[in-house]
Amino acid sequence: xxxxxxxxxxxxxxxDHANKEVIAVKDVNxxxxxxxxxxxxxxxxxxxxxxxxxxxxxxxxxxxxxxxxDKMINDLPPNxxxxxxVFQSYAIFPHLSVGQNIAFGLELKGFKADIVxxxxxxxxxxxxxxxxxxxxxxxLSGGQQQRVALARSIINKPSVLLFDxxxxxxxxxxxxxxxxxxxxxxxxFGITSIYVTHDQAEAMIVSDRIxxxxxxxxxxxxxxxxxxxxxxxxxxxxxxxxxxxxxxxVEETNxxxxxxxxxxxxxKLITSSISPFSVGDKVLTVIRPESLSVSTGEQDSTAIFHxxxxxxxxxxxxxxxxxxxEGRENISAVTHNPVVEGVFKPGDRVNIDFxxxxxxxxxx
Amino acid sequence: xxxxxGRRSLRQLKQIANDPLLLIVILVILASLILFILYxxxxxxxxxxxxxxxxxxxxxxxxxxxxxxxxAFFNSIMMGxxxxxxxxxxxxxxxFTLARTDIPFKKFFHLIAIIPIISPPFIGALSIIMxxxxxxFISDHLLHLQNIKIYGFKGLLFAxxxxxxxxxxxxxxxxxxxxxxxxxDAALDLGGTxxxxxxxxxxxxxxxxxxxxxxxxxxxxxxxxxxxxxxAGSQFPILSVQAYLQITGMYDLPKGSALALxxxxxxxxxxFLQKYLVSKKKYVTITGKPTSSTLKLVSPMVKxxxxxxxxxxxxxxxxxxxxxxxxxxxxxxxxxxxxxxxxFKYVFSVGFGAVKDTLIIAGISxxxxxxLGMVIAFLVVRKEFPLxxxxxxxxxxxxxxxxxxxGIGYILAFNSHPLLLTGTLLILLLNxxxxxxxxxxxxxxxxxxQVDPSIEEAAIDLGADARSTxxxxxxxxxxxxxxxxxxxxxxxxxxxxxxxxxxxxxNWNLMTVQxxxxxxxxxxxxxxxxxVILVLIILAAIIIIxxxxxxxxxxxxxxxxxx
Numbered sequence: 059x060x061x062x063x064x065x066x067x068x069x070x071x072x073x074d075h076a077n078k079e080v081i082a083v084k085d086v087n088x089x090x091x092x093x094x095x096x097x098x099x100x101x102x103x104x105x106x107x108x109x110x111x112x113x114x115x116x117x118x119x120x121x122x123x124x125x126x127x128d129k130m131i132n133d134l135p136p137n138x139x140x141x142x143x144v145f146q147s148y149a150i151f152p153h154l155s156v157g158q159n160i161a162f163g164l165e166l167k168g169f170k171a172d173i174v175x176x177x178x179x180x181x182x183x184x185x186x187x188x189x190x191x192x193x194x195x196x197x198l199s200g201g202q203q204q205r206v207a208l209a210r211s212i213i214n215k216p217s218v219l220l221f222d223x224x225x226x227x228x229x230x231x232x233x234x235x236x237x238x239x240x241x242x243x244x245x246x247f248g249i250t251s252i253y254v255t256h257d258q259a260e261a262m263i264v265s266d267r268i269x270x271x272x273x274x275x276x277x278x279x280x281x282x283x284x285x286x287x288x289x290x291x292x293x294x295x296x297x298x299x300x301x302x303x304x305x306x307x308v309e310e311t312n313x314x315x316x317x318x319x320x321x322x323x324x325x326k327l328i329t330s331s332i333s334p335f336s337v338g339d340k341v342l343t344v345i346r347p348e349s350l351s352v353s354t355g356e357q358d359s360t361a362i363f364h365x366x367x368x369x370x371x372x373x374x375x376x377x378x379x380x381x382x383x384e385g386r387e388n389i390s391a392v393t394h395n396p397v398v399e400g401v402f403k404p405g406d407r408v409n410i411d412f413x414x415x416x417x418x419x420x421x422x
Numbered sequence: 423x424x425x426x427x428g429r430r431s432l433r434q435l436k437q438i439a440n441d442p443l444l445l446i447v448i449l450v451i452l453a454s455l456i457l458f459i460l461y462x463x464x465x466x467x468x469x470x471x472x473x474x475x476x477x478x479x480x481x482x483x484x485x486x487x488x489x490x491x492x493x494a495f496f497n498s499i500m501m502g503x504x505x506x507x508x509x510x511x512x513x514x515x516x517x518f519t520l521a522r523t524d525i526p527f528k529k530f531f532h533l534i535a536i537i538p539i540i541s542p543p544f545i546g547a548l549s550i551i552m553x554x555x556x557x558x559f560i561s562d563h564l565l566h567l568q569n570i571k572i573y574g575f576k577g578l579l580f581a582x583x584x585x586x587x588x589x590x591x592x593x594x595x596x597x598x599x600x601x602x603x604x605x606x607d608a609a610l611d612l613g614g615t616x617x618x619x620x621x622x623x624x625x626x627x628x629x630x631x632x633x634x635x636x637x638x639x640x641x642x643x644x645x646x647x648x649x650x651x652x653x654a655g656s657q658f659p660i661l662s663v664q665a666y667l668q669i670t671g672m673y674d675l676p677k678g679s680a681l682a683l684x685x686x687x688x689x690x691x692x693x694f695l696q697k698y699l700v701s702k703k704k705y706v707t708i709t710g711k712p713t714s715s716t717l718k719l720v721s722p723m724v725k726x727x728x729x730x731x732x733x734x735x736x737x738x739x740x741x742x743x744x745x746x747x748x749x750x751x752x753x754x755x756x757x758x759x760x761x762x763x764x765x766f767k768y769v770f771s772v773g774f775g776a777v778k779d780t781l782i783i784a785g786i787s788x789x790x791x792x793x794l795g796m797v798i799a800f801l802v803v804r805k806e807f808p809l810x811x812x813x814x815x816x817x818x819x820x821x822x823x824x825x826x827x828x829g830i831g832y833i834l835a836f837n838s839h840p841l842l843l844t845g846t847l848l849i850l851l852l853n854x855x856x857x858x859x860x861x862x863x864x865x866x867x868x869x870x871x872q873v874d875p876s877i878e879e880a881a882i883d884l885g886a887d888a889r890s891t892x893x894x895x896x897x898x899x900x901x902x903x904x905x906x907x908x909x910x911x912x913x914x915x916x917x918x919x920x921x922x923x924x925x926x927x928x929n930w931n932l933m934t935v936q937x938x939x940x941x942x943x944x945x946x947x948x949x950x951x952x953x954v955i956l957v958l959i960i961l962a963a964i965i966i967i968x969x970x971x972x973x974x975x976x977x978x979x980x981x982x983x984x985x
Contacts, residue, residue: 071430116879135440137882149880153898162894163884207880214884 059127059140059217061090061113061250066122068108068274082108084274086122093248095241097261100271101297106254109271110220113252115139126217142211143220146227148203150195156206157182157191163214177213185209185243201232208240212247219244219251225260237263258298262286270294286346288331288418295344295420302350302389304343305422308335317419319343322386324362326412330419340422349416350391352379353409354402361409365389367402377401381408431808438807441888448807451798455816458856462831463686463823469834470680481680494659495684497575498644501660502688505582505643506636512583512735513590513635514628519728521598522624523720534736535591537743538584540964541957542917542934544648546581548941548949549742551652552749552756559745559756573655581649584738586642590635597631598624606719616719624719630699637696641689645824647920648934652941661685662826662920669830669924679834682827693822749950765951773952776936781959783847783932784915787854792908794855795862796900800892802863803870804878821860825920828857833924845927853925854915861914862907869903870896905971909964916960 068083083105090096098106111117113124115136124131131139142163151159157178164174182188185205195203204224211219224240225233241264244251255261261268262282270277270285270293278290289295292303309325310318316329319341328343335341357364368388369380379391379402389410393399402408438445473481485491516535520528538546553560554572571577601624609619650660661681668678720728753760769777801807802814820828832853836843843849877899881891897904919934926935933956940949 114883116882135882135887136879137885137887141883143880143883145876145880147874147876149874149876151877151881151895153895153901162881162886166885166890210880210884 059250060092061218061252062123062125063088063109063113064123064125066109066112066119066124068105068112068117069120081274083112083119086274086276088269088276088279090250090252092250094266095244095251095253095264097253097255097265097268098271099255099258099261099268099297100277102256103273104271105274106256106269106271107222110143110222110252110254113218114141114143114220140217141220142214142216142218143222144204144207144211144224146223148207148227150198150203150206150210152195154195155191156187156193156195156198159195159206160187160210160213162210167214181209181213200228201236204228204236205239208243212243212249215247217250219249221251221253221255223254223256225255225257233260240264270297272297289344290332290420292342292420300347300390302345302347303387303420304345304389305386306341306343308337308339308341311335311337317341319419321362326362326414326417328414328417328419332420335419335421342420342422344418344420345412345416347378347390347392348394350389350410350412352381352391352393352399352402353411354400354406355409357407358409358411361411363389363410365408365410367404367406367408370402370404372396372401379408381410383410434806434808438805443889444805447797448801448805448813451794451801452809452813454856455813458852459816459820462828462835463819465834466679466682466686466827466831469676470683473676481676485677485680485684490659491664491681494661494664494681497654497658498661498685499688501575501578501582501650502640502644504579505586506639508579508583509587509639509643510590510594510632510636512587512731514594514632515728515731516587516591516735517594517598519725519732521595522603523725523728525725525729525732531732531736534739535588537739538588539592540913540917540960541743542648542919542937542953543585543646544652544919544934544937545746545953545957546584546742547578547649547652548937548946548953549745549749550577550581551941552745552946552950553741573653574658578650578653578658578660581653582643582646584735584742585646585649586639587735589642590639593635593638594628594631597628601627603719610719616721616724620719634696634700637692637699641692641696641822644685644689645826645920647824647826647923648938651938662824665826665830666923669833675834678830682824682830685824686827689824689827690819690822746950746953749946750954752947755946755950765947766955768948769951769955773933773936773948776931776933776952777955779930780916780933780956783850783854783930784912787851787858787915788908788912790851791855791859791911792862792904795859795907796866796897796904798859799863799866799870799900799903800896803867804875804896817863818860820857825857825918825922826924828853829921829924832921844925845929847930849925850922850930850932853921854911854918857918857921858911858914861910862904865903865906866900869900873899902971905967909967912963912967913960916956916963 063086066083066086067081070080070082071078086105086109088096098109100106108117112119115131115134115138119132126140151162154162160181161174161178164177169177179188179191182191185208187202187205187209190198190202190206195206198206207224221240225236228236237260240253244264253261253264265282267279267281268285269279272293278285278294280288285294286298289298289301295301295303304321306319306321306326308317309320311334312318312327314329315331315334316327317335318325319328321343326343330341353361363381363383363386365381365383367379368382371378375394375396377393377396379393381389381391383389391410438448470481471477471479516531519525520531525531550572552558554577558572605627606619606623609623610616614622645662647662647666650663651666654660654663662685665678665681665685668674668681749755750765751761751763752758753762753764798813798817802810832849833844835841836849843852873896878891878895881895882888886894917934918932919938922932923935923938926932933952937949937952937956940946940952
């Protein structure tokens with residue numbers, strides 16, 4: 059079922075200072091399509107978990123409406139909502155066995171014991187949990203607990219599945235594995251899902267669309283590709299991956315939303331999907347480190363910058379550089395073929411350039 | 423401030439109103455706490471300050487002008503202070519020796535130190551009379567001493583130390599166990615001598631615990647009634663006993679209330695001081711894996727000295743229990759050592775009513791107190807409602823209030839219509855339930871604070887309403903706390919004397935009260951037989967509750983709850 063958030067705001071009262079208010083979520087509007095997996099991504103305290111808890115019913119929004127399909131569900135308590143949550147701490151009932159944990163929801167709905175058992179066995183085999191039926195939760199590994207929590211939610215066939223940083227308690231290797239596992243199961247059941255995380259790689263892997271949040275506001279909604287390649291503001295550009303912001307001035311505007319931007323005496327033709335700029339506007343050119351080309355040798359007069367390598371970190375497949383440019387902030391660059399391109403050392407003079415197609419303009 | 427408090431309360435009330443059952447439970451609990459804990463205390467205050475319906479200090483003037491009652495006040499404070507000092511001293515030696523040395527028979531010493539906690543508090547006094555009294559085994563038969571002055575200061579102090587040092591031991595054992603021995607190892611490694619390390623590392627870390635144990639012992643001794651009633655004698659008046667005598671002997675309710683109030687003020691202030699100290703300065707609980715103790719802190723000589731001290735006190739306790747057992751089996755203590763079941767026969771014929779009543783009362787009040795404790799713990803930890811803090815404080819209050827004060831409060835509060843309860847079973851039950859509920863609350867709160875709230879949210883999320891969440895998830899998680907609260911309230915209900923001595927009647931009598939009256943009329947054999955049966959019942963109950971727990975809830979090996 060589709061899920062719609064309309065003008066959601068949540069204001070907490072500070073318990074110690076009655077007149078002080080903390081805005082957790084502000085004017086959130088979002089529509090999630092049936093079967094879609096959407097990530098809420100942002101630093102801690104950005105309001106992503108609060109929004110998730112508003113959808114699940116554990117928090118009431120101060121203003122706004124939550125729509126599930128064509129029903130407004132603001133007034134439904136969490137136990138009456140057709141949503142299921144996978145908790146950060148898994149929240150497995152420690153006094154029940156794995157099988158009893160997974161059966162919990164169906165038993166509450168009053169299904170007959172044999173039906174419950176059949177359903178539980180089925181979901182356990184899908185989730186590779188079959189041998190664990192009688193295990194007590196304290197005998198499970200982190201990954202197994204994660205699976206049990208997921209199975210316990212999915213068995214109720216919820217309309218919306220909510221993940222609250224589900225992988226943050228797992229070690230790195232297991233996390234990589236479970237990302238794909240969660241995505242696989244979500245897709246095979248086709249459940250509309252929200253996935254809260256502060257890990258951008260995780261968001262990129264599991265989501266159809268990413269919602270970047272900061273200080274309670276939605277910053278940008280888009281596919282992983284859109285978010286990374288065309289961030290709409292400095293926050294998003296900076297939060298997702300590493301980035302260079304290069305100051306420039308608009309010299310010419312064109313019909314097709316491309317602009318001639320003067321950067322340090324040279325100019326580039328760069329497009330922007332943001333508000334239109336006029337001649338003379340100060341702009342930021344957003345360019346990812348991997349989109350820069352770095353070369354050494356003769357000073358290349360066509361290159362946009364000339365700089366001196368300050369730091370070089372050799373990582374095997376890539377080399378990361380910190381390059382000092384006269385009169386500007388340092389630029390970070392990444393090269394991907396060190397064997398052929400060579401590895402530059404601190405102190406080396408280098409030419410830096412970029413393909414304008416990889417760049418993108420923001421207002422300064 | 424008031425307005426915002428009011429607004430917050432209103433918001434919370436609106437939320438609770440969605441769940442009428444919750445609202446009703448909260449209201450019923452608040453009403454009962456007011457009626458059965460606060461109202462009796464208010465009655466004590468009003469009776470002492472309003473002797474003729476008008477506010478006056480006349481009763482207090484009368485009390486303080488009496489040399490004898492001034493002495494009682496002074497004696498009580500002194501006895502509390504000395505017991506705190508010596509009891510904590512012995513308790514610390516036990517705790518330190520068991521936690522930090524590798525002496526043999528550790529388990530035995532631990533068990534011995536626990537036993538006085540599960541016995542009636544006046545067993546010490548009873549056996550002291552049997553051993554050192556006029557016809558005493560040691561004083562008369564072994565040493566042939568006449569007129570050894572066991573009644574009064576010396577005898578009472580000894581009895582109080584033996585009775586209350588186990589409380590200090592348990593507190594301090596917890597403190598010492600939580601101080602990582604690696605800290606001591608580190609100090610030794612840095613070149614400290616053993617004594618220096620003890621004085622500069624171990625002792626300072628244990629100081630908050632020692633202070634807290636002293637305050638607890640002070641309050642408990644001040645409130646104690648059984649030992650002074652038997653041992654204090656008329657030469658050495660003690661406040662709790664004098665309050666009792668004013669009421670039951672002279673029918674002077676205002677004066678008895680005034681004495682109770684004088685008893686109450688130091689008890690409550692020290693109790694809250696102790697709570698404050700504990701909350702302010704947490705013991706150093708070093709997190710991480712418990713490191714294996716290397717036990718290097720004591721030299722072999724010191725170790726054996728400590729061993730000898732522990733052995734001495736353990737033998738004293740064994741002697742106490744042996745004398746009770748022996749006394750219950752011989753014809754006439756001190757003069758006729760023929761073995762006989764006469765005293766047990768007497769208990770089962772004449773005194774059987776009291777045994778039955780005690781079992782009925784403890785059997786009914788214990789589970790109610792246990793469940794009530796869990797419910798209050800749940801409300802306090804997991805729910806938001808107005809007067810929540812009031813519920814927490816008032817339900818814990820009966821920890822601090824001496825039993826004598828509660829007993830007097832109950833007879834003042836419930837002796838007229840519409841609350842005419844004196845002489846009934848109900849008044850005894852209510853007294854037990856509301857006195858022993860705090861332990862259940864404490865262990866329930868401790869366990870709930872460990873349980874991640876998202877476990878309950880998960881149940882709600884899966885479709886459970888508030889009631890089935892509590893029944894199917896929260897309550898099972900609280901089972902261990904429930905049972906430890908249950909054991910405690912059962913033991914206390916079986917061994918209580920100070921409050922119930924005011925509340926028993928010819929219809930409903932208790933074994934502890936019977937023991938007291940047997941002692942007073944000089945039938946030590948019967949008193950001993952009653953005591954033996956009492957201790958056996960308690961042991962049986964503990965074993966039964968424990969085995970139910972392991973049988974039915976075996977999976978609570980302890981690890982399951984550490985989520």
